[in-house]
Amino acid sequence: MPAFPKEEFLGRVDETKRRMDAAGMDCLVVIDAANIFYLSGFDAHSAYVPQALVVIAGEEEPRLIVRDMDVPGDTAFMAAKHIHGYPEDYIAHPRSHPYDHFGDLFRAWGIASKRIGVELSQLDVVSWGRLQQALPNVRWPDADGLVTWQRLIKSPAELAYMKQAGQIADAAMRVAIEKSVVGARECDVGAEVMAAQIRGLPEFGGDRPVTPHMPSGCPRVAAPHLAWTDAKLAPGTVTNVELGGFRHRYVTGLSRTIVQGTPEERLQRLHLATKEAVDTVFDSVRPGWTCEEVEALFRKTTRKHGFEKKSRVGYAIGIDWTEKTASLRPGDLTVLKPDMTFHLMAGMWYDSWGYVLSEAFRVTEGGIESFSRLPRDLFVK
Amino acid sequence: MPAFPKEEFLGRVDETKRRMDAAGMDCLVVIDAANIFYLSGFDAHSAYVPQALVVIAGEEEPRLIVRDMDVPGDTAFMAAKHIHGYPEDYIAHPRSHPYDHFGDLFRAWGIASKRIGVELSQLDVVSWGRLQQALPNVRWPDADGLVTWQRLIKSPAELAYMKQAGQIADAAMRVAIEKSVVGARECDVGAEVMAAQIRGLPEFGGDRPVTPHMPSGCPRVAAPHLAWTDAKLAPGTVTNVELGGFRHRYVTGLSRTIVQGTPEERLQRLHLATKEAVDTVFDSVRPGWTCEEVEALFRKTTRKHGFEKKSRVGYAIGIDWTEKTASLRPGDLTVLKPDMTFHLMAGMWYDSWGYVLSEAFRVTEGGIESFSRLPRDLFVK
Numbered sequence: 182m183p184a185f186p187k188e189e190f191l192g193r194v195d196e197t198k199r200r201m202d203a204a205g206m207d208c209l210v211v212i213d214a215a216n217i218f219y220l221s222g223f224d225a226h227s228a229y230v231p232q233a234l235v236v237i238a239g240e241e242e243p244r245l246i247v248r249d250m251d252v253p254g255d256t257a258f259m260a261a262k263h264i265h266g267y268p269e270d271y272i273a274h275p276r277s278h279p280y281d282h283f284g285d286l287f288r289a290w291g292i293a294s295k296r297i298g299v300e301l302s303q304l305d306v307v308s309w310g311r312l313q314q315a316l317p318n319v320r321w322p323d324a325d326g327l328v329t330w331q332r333l334i335k336s337p338a339e340l341a342y343m344k345q346a347g348q349i350a351d352a353a354m355r356v357a358i359e360k361s362v363v364g365a366r367e368c369d370v371g372a373e374v375m376a377a378q379i380r381g382l383p384e385f386g387g388d389r390p391v392t393p394h395m396p397s398g399c400p401r402v403a404a405p406h407l408a409w410t411d412a413k414l415a416p417g418t419v420t421n422v423e424l425g426g427f428r429h430r431y432v433t434g435l436s437r438t439i440v441q442g443t444p445e446e447r448l449q450r451l452h453l454a455t456k457e458a459v460d461t462v463f464d465s466v467r468p469g470w471t472c473e474e475v476e477a478l479f480r481k482t483t484r485k486h487g488f489e490k491k492s493r494v495g496y497a498i499g500i501d502w503t504e505k506t507a508s509l510r511p512g513d514l515t516v517l518k519p520d521m522t523f524h525l526m527a528g529m530w531y532d533s534w535g536y537v538l539s540e541a542f543r544v545t546e547g548g549i550e551s552f553s554r555l556p557r558d559l560f561v562k
Numbered sequence: 563m564p565a566f567p568k569e570e571f572l573g574r575v576d577e578t579k580r581r582m583d584a585a586g587m588d589c590l591v592v593i594d595a596a597n598i599f600y601l602s603g604f605d606a607h608s609a610y611v612p613q614a615l616v617v618i619a620g621e622e623e624p625r626l627i628v629r630d631m632d633v634p635g636d637t638a639f640m641a642a643k644h645i646h647g648y649p650e651d652y653i654a655h656p657r658s659h660p661y662d663h664f665g666d667l668f669r670a671w672g673i674a675s676k677r678i679g680v681e682l683s684q685l686d687v688v689s690w691g692r693l694q695q696a697l698p699n700v701r702w703p704d705a706d707g708l709v710t711w712q713r714l715i716k717s718p719a720e721l722a723y724m725k726q727a728g729q730i731a732d733a734a735m736r737v738a739i740e741k742s743v744v745g746a747r748e749c750d751v752g753a754e755v756m757a758a759q760i761r762g763l764p765e766f767g768g769d770r771p772v773t774p775h776m777p778s779g780c781p782r783v784a785a786p787h788l789a790w791t792d793a794k795l796a797p798g799t800v801t802n803v804e805l806g807g808f809r810h811r812y813v814t815g816l817s818r819t820i821v822q823g824t825p826e827e828r829l830q831r832l833h834l835a836t837k838e839a840v841d842t843v844f845d846s847v848r849p850g851w852t853c854e855e856v857e858a859l860f861r862k863t864t865r866k867h868g869f870e871k872k873s874r875v876g877y878a879i880g881i882d883w884t885e886k887t888a889s890l891r892p893g894d895l896t897v898l899k900p901d902m903t904f905h906l907m908a909g910m911w912y913d914s915w916g917y918v919l920s921e922a923f924r925v926t927e928g929g930i931e932s933f934s935r936l937p938r939d940l941f942v943k
Binding site: 224225226227229249250251252253254255256268269272273274275301302303304305306307308309323325366367368369371372373375376377378379380381385386387388389390392394396400401403404405406407408409410411491492493496503505508510512513530532533 | 605606607608610630631632633634635636637649650653654655656682683684685686687688689690704706747748749750752753754756757758759760761762766767768769770771773775777781782784785786787788789790791792872873874877884886889891893894911913914
């Protein structure tokens with residue numbers, strides 16, 4: 182069953198068609214798996230082979246082209262006749278390519294000489310060559326970001342999932358804090374954390390999670406994007422946990438640092454500086470602020486304490502984690518509007534140590550509101 | 563700490579250089595995250611931003627270019643001077659692109675007018691344009707598959723990890739069978755399965771797992787690549803579990819079907835046909851067979867029972883699951899040699915039902931050997 186009612190999807194597709202019209206496109210080839218999910222609900226974990234959603238200006242429902250075996254499952258909202266499987270022979274074939282079949286379909290649909298937008302940053306160079314070869318009369322405007330930017334403001338139904346995701350993230354982080362004890366293997370903590378992400382709450386379960394980042398100890402804790410090892414947590418070990426709550430692919434990010442025993446003084450200072458900056462952002466930011474103003478406030482606050490974050494302090498979040506649209510960084514003039522959602526990611530890393538604190542938030546009518554209820558603490562065991 | 567000793571990586575890099583030389587390349591830009599891991603050990607979950615490993619013919623160690631924050635962590639084997647971070651300013655910047663910085667580095671390294679192989683099927687169209695623009699005097703031969711095919715035959719150290727992965731996969735599948743009971747929420751079973759994948763064994767833990775496929779009930783069970791839902795398992799429900807054991811990114815795939823109560827007659831027949839075909843493959847296949855001969859034997863055996871698999875019956879497996887090299891399918895003339903590893907994936911899916919049975923195997927001197935010890939049963943609860 183699709184994750185949203187048909188009307189929700191049709192509304193999204195209508196808006197996409199408006200954007201296509203404004204950009205001078207007759208059709209749109211959507212390749213980004215998150216965008217395919219957004220416009221259709223299609224939820225198979227199958228993007229490792231070519232697939233696409235095709236939005237045609239004059240048609241109500243988009244058409245999905247996927248590998249034959251991925252047609253069943255009833256996750257996309259469209260009528261069965263709009264879900265096209267390509268033969269298994271195209272998979273891993275030395276000469277033929279699934280896009281050859283796309284060419285045949287596009288000709289059958291009468292769109293083989295139209296202006297067809299395509300998400301070029303989602304398409305590899307080899308496939309792009311095959312697609313152009315299969316459809317030599319198509320004009321291919323770049324449609325990068327067309328659907329992704331449409332996702333910036335969330336609907337009530339999307340926000341409902343993100344609120345559930347927020348509860349799941351809190352539950353999983355509580356497990357991370359509880360299970361991180363001296364003597365525990367890092368992988369055993371990781372196992373409990375991912376189980377909590379998937380189990381979710383009694384009222385609703387969690388979706389497929391992205392593996393949490395949770396490096397422990399020096400030197401791993403100085404890098405943000407590592408997982409566990411087999412090692413046992415030792416006295417003094419610092420673990421930086423960045424995890425998501427997942428609900429029908431909607432994500433809320435959440436990060437906390439956990440220490441086995443008294444934290445080093447520099448870690449305590451960085452925690453206090455970061456917490457003050459995050460608290461200040463949550464207390465101050467209003468709709469109408471630009472993304473770079475949010476970052477500037479954060480930067481000003483930590484700088485008072487002698488810390489400066491080199492990387493952006495956040496980005497739009499929604500389906501499948503990062504949305505490639507607005508970032509909380511200098512130069513980003515995107516104006517915050519109600520029901521935009523961001524991950525305020527205030528981690529800082531140095532050569533041999535690091536600290537993380539993050540929460541996802543929604544822009545409200547009067548400010549911003551976290552999806553998390555967890556204290557902004559440095560968790561000392 | 564890198565997943566292998568330095569000598570293992572240097573041997574791999576040497577072989578890559580031999581292949582580059584044969585293909586007329588002075589340098590190689592490796593983009594596939596699995597290939598980067600294979601040649602360097604770099605293990606951050608950071609491929610969502612541009613990164614590359616650059617192999618230069620005259621240099622012993624390759625050079626890694628990653629986002630600044632991903633430089634620490636000590637997962638790559640190379641000396642620190644060979645690990646280059648690009649500034650955070652390039653991330654999500656509307657005008658500049660990390661490949662602009664690659665251009666500066668390549669000029670500094672004196673390779674800006676060389677023949678540089680690049681994995682074009684791993685590079686998106688937009689990034690490809692930026693890379694060519696940044697380095698207008700480079701000749702760019704397509705290096706697709708150069709490193710990936712090198713990975714086809716595994717070293718003893720790789721096989722050691724895959725054997726451990728096989729034990730982890732068996733343990734996780736036993737948990738799936740045990741926890742799948744009438745009344746259990748699918749997500750709660752999924753939570754236990756992923757925890758088992760990560761926990762691994764007391765002697766060694768599991769690495770980041772790919773989310774298992776485990777669709778339950780009609781219509782989801784007719785599709786191979788779906789996860790769990792919140793629904794509770796009901797009497798008669800069929801669940802098709804495809805999961806991996808993961809150890810330092812090396813994977814062994816494993817699939818079994820679980821039924822709550824007496825299975826339908828057609829499912830029993832398909833199980834017996836598939837099991838006979840899989841048993842026959844394990845009893846018969848020897849080094850020297852071609853991939854298509856393996857598939858033909860499988861096909862002949864199930865056809866006797868009135869079943870025919872539409873998709874390939876397997877593919878090379880190693881780092882990060884599927885390796886894009888040999889497939890067990892008609893037309894693939896790759897000859898099996900000792901220490902190649904495959905995932906024999908014998909799932910079949912119909913409009914409203916399906917069945918799975920799979921095991922990863924290693925080609926030995928005298929035959930093929932499964933990484934799993936689990937009975938090839940249809941598990942009836």
